Amino acid sequence: MAAAQRESGATVFGYYVQDPERYGVVQFDAGGRVTDLLEKPPSPPSNYAVTGVYFYDGRAPAFAKALTPSLAANWRSPI
Secondary structure, three states: OOOHHHHOEEEEEEEEEOHHHEHHHHHOOOOOOOEEEOOOOOOOOOOOOEEEEEEOOOOOOHHOOOEOOOOOOOEEOOO
């Protein structure tokens, strides 16, 4: 399925790199689905760097509206 045709969920694009500890990386479950995005982890769970290209379903605006800053001034999702 093409990412732009997805009716629900999201698509995160990644690029295989040799030195993933230098990048934000994607963590996958056993089925190959994304479970987390980690920024420069010391022990990367994969070699797939996050490229910054995403496709979201129609729920994205509601999720974005619900974001609030954490005490560290990072944005955190309520889900």
